Amino acid sequence: MMNIVSVFVWLFSLIGITPLDPPNTDGLVDHGSVGNLVTDAGNILHVLRQSGATSFLSYAQRCPWVLQELGGRSGYTVLAPTNRAFEEIPRVIYNAMNSSAEVTEWYLRYHILLDAIPRSEMWDNRLVPTAFKPPQSVNEPVQLMRFNTYTVWNDMLTEYEKVKTASGSPITKFDLTASNGIVHIIDRVMYPIPTGSNLARYFELEPKYSSLYSALETANLTLAISTPDFKPLTLLAPNNGAFDKLSKAQQELLKNTTILQQVLTYHVMVGSYYSAAIYEDFQHPSLEGSTIYFQKGAGGVSAEGKMVVSFDTTVTNGVVHELNGVMFPRSLNHLLSKE
Structure with missing residues (x-):
């Protein structure tokens, strides 16, 4: 889109x-x-x-x-x-x-x-x-x-x-x-203006998130992120480039639907957390259950070491922040330790 x-x-x-x-x-x-x-x-x-x-x-x-x-x-x-x-x-x-x-x-x-x-x-x-x-x-x-x-x-x-x-x-x-x-x-002009899409519809229509939307469909999570407006979600959304950078071992791991669901829900926080809510060492539990740790520095804001490329895209049921990498919960580290 x-x-x-x-x-x-x-x-x-x-x-x-x-x-x-x-x-x-x-x-x-x-x-x-x-x-x-x-x-x-x-x-x-x-x-x-x-x-x-x-x-x-x-x-x-x-x-x-x-x-x-x-x-x-x-x-x-x-x-x-x-x-x-x-x-x-x-x-x-x-x-x-x-x-x-x-x-x-x-x-x-x-x-x-x-x-x-x-x-x-x-x-x-x-x-x-x-x-x-x-x-x-x-x-x-x-x-x-x-x-x-x-x-x-x-x-x-x-x-x-x-x-x-x-x-x-x-x-x-x-x-x-x-x-x-x-x-x-x-203190900020509000943009981009919402188009009336919820999270699932936004990712379906936005070309830079085609890989993410395909993963959400494979994991049967499109309905899960189509919450009512009064139950917002925040999604740290890996762009297509983030998926392109996955190692062979990570790609193989994500072929397991259960693990794919775990990884994708690790990118979701319950509630609407715009950039104004994020400060140095901010942390918040993910929908997957593990905590997401944020850091702010001269280079910008990162979540679990992945840079936030753009902030604050408003959708009807929450907000999207674009990531340049895919985050993996620490509970999966043992499956990737041989890389």
Whole structure:
């Protein structure tokens, strides 16, 4: 499956969406009306400007639906990335957001909740509808945002602290109250946008995980990872390259279905553990039963010595982190000791 940005870019070329005008020129909305909405003391747009979330506001001014809804209607929550967060998005996403008002609106809609949610109501694993609906099908429901609360080690404070996240993005400022809703500030733009797939469907459609999906089918585990949305899983997903690097002895071992199940369930953690939950020496039991140990260093984050290539792909029933290797439980070491 193409990633969501590639899908967006393909969609524009297919339907002939014209690029936006440069940010400083007249574009899609009446700038006189924009000024009135933003200066309307107390609404969400005004709070965004007052809080310094001007990049989000600038993008909103290109999207009539976003502008009108946040400038007038009540009952919204906005998770607004900082200006720095927008500066740090990958270039391909930046280009996608700046090539079409429609794509910009898709990203902003995923940061808008269809309810006013204060910090006190962000309990762990709560799912809230966003204003984003996948463009692939009119039959898809709106996508949900998942709140999580993690206890993580803070090296600077030398103590544990609570971190709240929205679809994995840490929330840094809470409860900026507007006349028509609430604004919270987050430190990362949430991407890729969910496509409406659960874990099994995502691996089936994503080309870089074709080997993993084949293994899951052979091990009869596709149903096991198709849990309801309210019972999320975290999957440390070896990419195709990871399977290509397996030794002959490892490949022979995985021909045993029972051992294959053991190895694959060793890559699964019960719960949604985004990168914000992972700190130096973080450890967590796997679905297989053994503990997975994480380490953070200059080269990045590793799980049992396998590098995490990419983090935080949200699916309907959890989150995926991409690995460059296949992890084997220590209980199998004796079967590989003769390599």
